Amino acid sequence: MLELYHAPISTCSQKVRMALCEKGLGWQDNLVNLQSGEQFSPDYLKLNPNAVVPTLVDDGTVLIESTLINEYLDDKYDAGSLKPDGADGRHGMRLFTKQTDDTAQPAIAVLTYAIGARPMLLAQPKDEVMAMFAKIPLEAKRKARTSVYEHGVKAPEVAAAIKTFIAVFKGMEDRLQNHTWLAGPDLSLADIAAMPYVLRIDHLGLMPLLESPDLPLLAAWYERIKARPSFEEGVIKYAPPAVVEAFRGEGGNVLPEIEKLITAA
C-alpha cells in the first residue's frame, strides 16, 4: 500500500501526486499541516529528517525527496513509463529535474513565503513564528525564511528568485524548441517536475513572468499540461480555492514591485 505524507498546495507534493495519477496508482493521504509546524513533530522527523513534505511509504519502505520518489515510482510500477527512451533522453530529463531541484525549489519557497504566506504569518504572534523558523534544519533556508518574513518582497532573496524564474522559464522555452515536452516527444518526469513552479507563479498572480512574448512555447506547454486528467486529479482537487484566491490577491498587491524587479533583472 502507498501512503503519502503531503500538503495540499505544496509544490513538491503536487509533483508526486501528479506522477501517482499518471501511473494510475492509488494512495492513502496523510496530510501534514505546514502552517502549524507538523513537519517538525518527532514522529514526522523519524520519517523525513529534513522536516519537509512529501514522504512516501511503500509497504513500510520510507522514501523522501520528491524527484527521487517520482523516479522510484516510475522504476517500480510498470504502467506508462514517465522516462524518455534512451540514455541521452534520460540524461536530459534528469539534468532538468536536478536543475529545478537546485534552483526553482528554493526560489519558489522564497516567493511563496514573501507574498502568499507572509500575511498569515504576520497575523500570528512573532515569537511563535520565530520559534517555528528556528526548527528549520538548513541554515540557508532558515535565513531566507526569516528575511522574507521580515522584509516581504523587499528582501534581497526575492530579487534573486525573480532572476531564477526568468532563467528557468527561458530554459524551458529553449527545450520546447526541440520537442513537444521538456525531455522528448512524450510527457516525462521533467514536465511533472516543472508543472508546480509554473502553477505557483500563476497562483501568485505573477503573470508578467509567464506571459512574456518571448515564451510562446511555454504558454502552450502550460495549457497542455493543465489539460491532463492527472492535473485535475492530483493537483487542482487538492488546492483550496480560498488559499489560491488569497495568494492571487497578495500577488496583485505587490505586482508593481515585482514588475520593477523583472525589469531590473
Ligand SMILES: N[C@@H](CCC(=O)N[C@@H](CS)C(=O)NCC(=O)O)C(=O)O
Ligand atoms: N527537496 C525536497 C524539498 C521539499 C520541500 O521543500 N517541501 C516543502 C513544501 S514544497 C516543505 O515541506 N516546506 C516546509 C518547510 O519548509 O517548513 C523535495 O523535493 O522533496
